[in-house]
Amino acid sequence: MLQDNHGRRINYLRLAVTDRCNLRCFYCMPENGIDWLSRKALMSYEEMLRICSVLVKMGVEKIRITGGEPFVRKDLMPFLTALSKLAGLQELTLTTNGVLTAPFVPELKKLGIRSVNLSLDTLDRQRFHSITRRDELPQVLQTLEELLKHGIQVKLNAVVMEGKNTEDILPLAELTRSLPVSVRFIEEMPFNGSSGVKALSWDHFQILNKVREHFPEVHKIPDPPFSTSYNYQVPGYKGTLGIIAAYTRSFCGTCNRIRLTPTGNLQTCLYGESVLNVKDLMRSGKNDPELIEALESAMNRRAKNGWEAEKEMLGSTLMHRSMASIGG
Template identity: 65%
Template structure:
């Protein structure tokens, strides 16, 4: 088992396979998009598979594929199938916006992907267009329906944004009445890609929960799984459940078991750090697997205590201008 310098197990890798996205969510990037990485800057699938193999040998048990939008990268299923066959890997999952996902669901199920996180900030088609600047709501709903039809575990991730979609909180809770989904409300974070001005958190996890209680006062607390980033709840009688993720408040850092690799190979031992080393460059320099393992192990022994410490150590700047599309969430 991998243990960091604060005694926390590291068992979960979030691997971003691309920075490209087919939506233009205002809180993530400018309307015109980002300066996308060139093909040479991206890690190849062989490089990603090699890093995954090394990390699984070190003790990583769960890998989540993220982006950008994973299905925006060509032949993504080939990589997913190869990763699913790694000996020692216990769980492979994926985060997607759902626009392109529906046709892949049967194959995902076949290779053992049991859990999908679906990014969906609203249940209203007009608000969806306002937030994402794209008319893709119908495709996302089709993806949701298809995943549920194939008995996949679905978590719906909704970023709560003041003045944009707070009216969707209660309808999304109601979604759990008849559907076996976990709706997770996420505090807005300042990773805006210079897409908009982030002027502070107005809807923290406490306010979100209080809003839910105005209509569902009997909502009950569930036991949170080990290393959970969410406070989990359920309305009595509902098939699904609710999670609230204090992503900006960072109350879960003390049990963080995850690390991230960006599409260009930057290892991030905390969501809020600048990246601690580039594994893509190491591979292209010819580093052997045992040496790579030593380098990674050393990086894991220097993790910040929490997101606040990581943010303090960043290069001085006004705000955090990375996009979630470039760091994988």
């Protein structure tokens, strides 16, 4: 069983397969994108499969595929197929913006993928274009329809942003009346590749108050183990609501996850620096026991929470990373 130096079990890996994305959401990256990584700089699918196999043997039970946008990378489905066959892996999920996803939904279902996180910050086409700098809302809604049609659990992730989409909080919440989806409102995080970190305008308390104004009967429901969201439901509605305190980081104490970037950098905290590069270790000829030793050593130096990790990074240019380079 993989544990950190604070006694927390680590059983969840978020693996970013690419830094590239077909949207340009302003809260994630600059309008002109970022300096994309070369193919050589990325882990190959074979390397990803190997490190995932090692981590599963160490106790990782859930793997979420992220990006960038995962479906931008060529041959993703064969990789997911191989990954789904790892002995000991109990859950394989992915996060997508939905632009390219719809045609692959039947195959995702066949692979046993039961849950998908779909990014959807607004239901208004004009605001979608303003936020993402692309006119792709119809494609995203088609993906939502396909996922629900195939019985795949959907979590709709909406980043709440002052002056951009606060008027979408109620329409998105209203989706839970007739759809079995979890609509999750996320505090905006300071990872857009720019040089400044602005103050948070909408925290989880303000978001909840907005929901309660229109849905006064909304009530708290139990949070699953290791949940990053505070969860709620309107009586009689098919779906649920969640609020993720991503900026204020109130969920850090029970964190059970680690991240691998497309270049093989291991991050034991979203707000921290990379602590190890597994791609370099594999390419230098390290065997699996040596990889395990390096991973265990990294976990023994894990920050207690996001505030401690961020404090260690103060002044670093890494504070101005794009979310696409970290892993969604």
